[in-house]
Amino acid sequence: MTIHATECLLRLHDQHHELEDYQSGVPRWCTGCGDNAILAAVQRLCRDEKLRPEKTMFVSGIGCSSRFPHYMKTYGFHGIHGRALPVAEGIKMARPDLDVFVNTGDGDCCSIGAAHWIHAIRYNMNMTVMLHDNQIYGLTKKQASPTSPRGLKSNTTPRGAYLEGLNPLTVTLGVQNVSFVAQAVDWIPEVLYDIMRAAYHHNGLSFVRILQRCPEWLPDMFEPFMHDPMKTKLLTHEKGLQLSANLSKVYKNQEQHDPSDIHRAREIASGHDPIPVGILYHNPEVPVYEELRHAGQQRSAGYIKTNFEAELDKFTVWPPKADSKVQPSA
Amino acid sequence: MTETMDTAVKSRPRASKAARPEQGAKPAVTLSENIVEIVSDSGEGAQRCGQTFGAIASQMGNGVWTEEIIPAEIRPPARSVAGGSGNRIRLGSGRITNGGNETDLVIAFNEQVLLGRVRTGDLKSDCTILLESMWREAKDPKIVASYIETHDQLVKAGYRVIETPMERECKTIVADAKRGKNMFALGMLCSIYSFDLQIAREQIALTFGKKDASVVQSNVKLLEAGHDWAEKNLDFKYRIPAARSAEPQIVVNGNTSLALGVLASGMEICAMYPITPATSVSHYLSSVFEKVGGIVHQAEDEIAACAFAIGASYAGKCAVTVTSGPGYSLKQEGIGLAVMGEIPLVVINVQRGGPSTGQPTKVEQGDLLTSMFGSHGDAPKVVIAPATIEDCFYSVITARKIAETFNMVVVVLSDASLGSSQQPFPRPQFSEAWLAPPIDQSEIPAGLKPYDWDATTGLARRFIPGQPGGMHTLTGLAHDRLSHVAYDADSNEAGIRARSHKLAALQRTLKTPAVFGGDKGDLLVIGWGSTKGAIEEAVGNLRAEGRRVSSLHLTFLQPMAPGIKEIMQRFKKVITIEGNWSDDPKDEIIDESNRRYSALAMLLRSRYLIDVDCWSEVRGQPIKPATIQRVILEKLKQKEQARP
Numbered sequence: 001m002t003i004h005a006t007e008c009l010l011r012l013h014d015q016h017h018e019l020e021d022y023q024s025g026v027p028r029w030c031t032g033c034g035d036n037a038i039l040a041a042v043q044r045l046c047r048d049e050k051l052r053p054e055k056t057m058f059v060s061g062i063g064c065s066s067r068f069p070h071y072m073k074t075y076g077f078h079g080i081h082g083r084a085l086p087v088a089e090g091i092k093m094a095r096p097d098l099d100v101f102v103n104t105g106d107g108d109c110c111s112i113g114a115a116h117w118i119h120a121i122r123y124n125m126n127m128t129v130m131l132h133d134n135q136i137y138g139l140t141k142k143q144a145s146p147t148s149p150r151g152l153k154s155n156t157t158p159r160g161a162y163l164e165g166l167n168p169l170t171v172t173l174g175v176q177n178v179s180f181v182a183q184a185v186d187w188i189p190e191v192l193y194d195i196m197r198a199a200y201h202h203n204g205l206s207f208v209r210i211l212q213r214c215p216e217w218l219p220d221m222f223e224p225f226m227h228d229p230m231k232t233k234l235l236t237h238e239k240g241l242q243l244s245a246n247l248s249k250v251y252k253n254q255e256q257h258d259p260s261d262i263h264r265a266r267e268i269a270s271g272h273d274p275i276p277v278g279i280l281y282h283n284p285e286v287p288v289y290e291e292l293r294h295a296g297q298q299r300s301a302g303y304i305k306t307n308f309e310a311e312l313d314k315f316t317v318w319p320p321k322a323d324s325k326v327q328p329s330a
Numbered sequence: 331m332t333e334t335m336d337t338a339v340k341s342r343p344r345a346s347k348a349a350r351p352e353q354g355a356k357p358a359v360t361l362s363e364n365i366v367e368i369v370s371d372s373g374e375g376a377q378r379c380g381q382t383f384g385a386i387a388s389q390m391g392n393g394v395w396t397e398e399i400i401p402a403e404i405r406p407p408a409r410s411v412a413g414g415s416g417n418r419i420r421l422g423s424g425r426i427t428n429g430g431n432e433t434d435l436v437i438a439f440n441e442q443v444l445l446g447r448v449r450t451g452d453l454k455s456d457c458t459i460l461l462e463s464m465w466r467e468a469k470d471p472k473i474v475a476s477y478i479e480t481h482d483q484l485v486k487a488g489y490r491v492i493e494t495p496m497e498r499e500c501k502t503i504v505a506d507a508k509r510g511k512n513m514f515a516l517g518m519l520c521s522i523y524s525f526d527l528q529i530a531r532e533q534i535a536l537t538f539g540k541k542d543a544s545v546v547q548s549n550v551k552l553l554e555a556g557h558d559w560a561e562k563n564l565d566f567k568y569r570i571p572a573a574r575s576a577e578p579q580i581v582v583n584g585n586t587s588l589a590l591g592v593l594a595s596g597m598e599i600c601a602m603y604p605i606t607p608a609t610s611v612s613h614y615l616s617s618v619f620e621k622v623g624g625i626v627h628q629a630e631d632e633i634a635a636c637a638f639a640i641g642a643s644y645a646g647k648c649a650v651t652v653t654s655g656p657g658y659s660l661k662q663e664g665i666g667l668a669v670m671g672e673i674p675l676v677v678i679n680v681q682r683g684g685p686s687t688g689q690p691t692k693v694e695q696g697d698l699l700t701s702m703f704g705s706h707g708d709a710p711k712v713v714i715a716p717a718t719i720e721d722c723f724y725s726v727i728t729a730r731k732i733a734e735t736f737n738m739v740v741v742v743l744s745d746a747s748l749g750s751s752q753q754p755f756p757r758p759q760f761s762e763a764w765l766a767p768p769i770d771q772s773e774i775p776a777g778l779k780p781y782d783w784d785a786t787t788g789l790a791r792r793f794i795p796g797q798p799g800g801m802h803t804l805t806g807l808a809h810d811r812l813s814h815v816a817y818d819a820d821s822n823e824a825g826i827r828a829r830s831h832k833l834a835a836l837q838r839t840l841k842t843p844a845v846f847g848g849d850k851g852d853l854l855v856i857g858w859g860s861t862k863g864a865i866e867e868a869v870g871n872l873r874a875e876g877r878r879v880s881s882l883h884l885t886f887l888q889p890m891a892p893g894i895k896e897i898m899q900r901f902k903k904v905i906t907i908e909g910n911w912s913d914d915p916k917d918e919i920i921d922e923s924n925r926r927y928s929a930l931a932m933l934l935r936s937r938y939l940i941d942v943d944c945w946s947e948v949r950g951q952p953i954k955p956a957t958i959q960r961v962i963l964e965k966l967k968q969k970e971q972a973r974p
Contacts, residue, residue: 054801057645070805075796076803080806086633089634098795115630297623304593304765307621308590317581
């Protein structure tokens, strides 16, 4: 990759951006949709981290959640169903200088794109992945998703879902090279923001599952959790989240969890009730794929020419009386 | 698994003679060309022998075309008819453009792999066969019986079988004769074709140079032993006059040529998933790409490989994904996204036999229509087909350039034959103009839109992440010039029109391809891809006999260059010759109302409203020039008969 002079210029003053600088259009999500809360947290994060809009990339697949990039005034890539992760990986490999975020839903990530999800964890490229998990297909109008709980009635499971829901946290924590796993809920914005910030600062793939309400198709899904704070277990730690005094007053069900402890993280991840919220696992030492591959190298035409000619030499049959200047010495 | 000769092989009167030469010098018979094969069980080194022989022949200055004989399995059972592995080399005085017709000489390490070659019908009826004779003394009486039976039948059928004690001779030099036999065979070939043994020694040093000196030494000894044995025991020797080119030549196969093209094009990211017969493109790239700043990403699947390449292309420079039929099918949705988002992308498809898993190691030209019309909806993309090993190299450079000039998907259709065949071509002179321009990070002027389609050409400036003022969300949904999702009729139609017009804009820049032969006549043969050498050889031979036949070879399949209709109109009859399926009108159920035409014939008929006929073959092998000659003569005859 070529680094341009414009890139090398020192920025003499910090650019200040307002929230509006990251906002684009009016979100077309339903009133009360959890995606709105995620959007608000992310726009706040961009502002607070002073992300340059032109160097920030939101990549998504297909589904309600994947409309997300359209509402950010950054570069966005709203691709095809299930393939947000490999597109994002290609972008990051070509341009490690970009901040890459991925928005994907429970159908997009855990069903049609499941293969990419597993491998994205293993590649551990430096990007922030938000799994907008509302446990239902919304855009196609209420079909069971892989994370729908058993018994959930939907248009494709009118007598109730036959299978247990897939747990994205335990799956992610089971994959080699996992480096950051967190869970947030859309209805505690303060924690959602803190988690997103920690995820953004992690060098590697940050996987944030966000439980998200779908007021249209599953209006009561998370009602009990919203009404009883004891049904949410907040994970706190000096290396993880620190809660504000106000929040601690409301959410008394807390656990001191060291995010470097993967075994405990896996135990916590398998719990549904109370819902664990916080940073389950964080390991900053896992190698990052684009760094292993030395992405973003500069190369000049002369450099390519030299190496290309050296390759051709390997396959060349020289004419009988070749000029010694032309023919390389053995 | 032991099989015996087909009874179908007809007996011939001629018997095999003792091969021992008379005392004194052995005169070399001068030939203009010869086809030689070396075939063994997989892992016995026949391929290395063949490749090295091809390289020596190139050094000698002979025209060469080498083809791999590949079993479908990695370790097929030893001594099996389907398990033969090796190389087929056509040597000539002048330039050789294809694999030619039947084989003149075979070295076989056992009679079973030889039978496999006999059954393909690829050997000349009086072919000379140097057959490993150790099986006559095998411990297993079944093997002995099989060997003797096959040997006797081949002799009876008219082949000139020379029993050769390769193993026995090698054992005097190396402990593991099974692994050294290939260099012994190489020595025999050097004697038979009067090659300079010093060039062979140097080539061995080059081949085994990475290993220690003793390996080179023992291989050279084996080479010399083979040479000596042939000098003493064979009663024939050939010389194929050669002239080394005054220009440096590159000797690589089509897949390596494609990979060199990727290097030279300035592309930096190749995303792939392993698939036969395309994988060796990535093997070579993986070994060298990082040295020149590139990355080969082996993705988790074909879909991911396509998506990864799309992401990389979108964010920086055009990227490439390399695949074959089944993988190409899997990439279709991604390709549609690249079309819709106007993301430059090069997709290399090294075609194999289909449909489904089909014939992974065999050649077919079955993907032309799917390359053009694959992906749902109207998804115009550029399709080009290299016709030679040299073309493989330049086609990637051209593809990259078109992809980034027109923001389009460019499909490069190679095939298993080009991929594994070698032919020398002039060493490319590197040009900076081949390289992709640096990534544009300049500010987008106010008012410019991400899809500001030009009213005539449909072209729009590409916005690249990092460019201030260019922020927008690319989408696979229908969109307007601002890249906003747009479901309205006008926006949808405007986008489709713009993407379509880009093909027309490219078409306007193309040159009419040159006709091979006379510019008018009785019959025009049109082909595409790897059949070029064979078609032109057949046409050349027929023209030498006075037939008014010419050929036209298309590199651009979509869009097609201007002037093709005018060329066709100058001939009384036009047919395509292709390596894909077409119904034969002679089959009982087939008539003009249901006949399925070959891909290119169908395209030419629909585009130019000319009654283009076709002939095709799906036998998993390159079409032979002699076959094409026969087809052309038949078609000419049909035409004459049809005359009132």
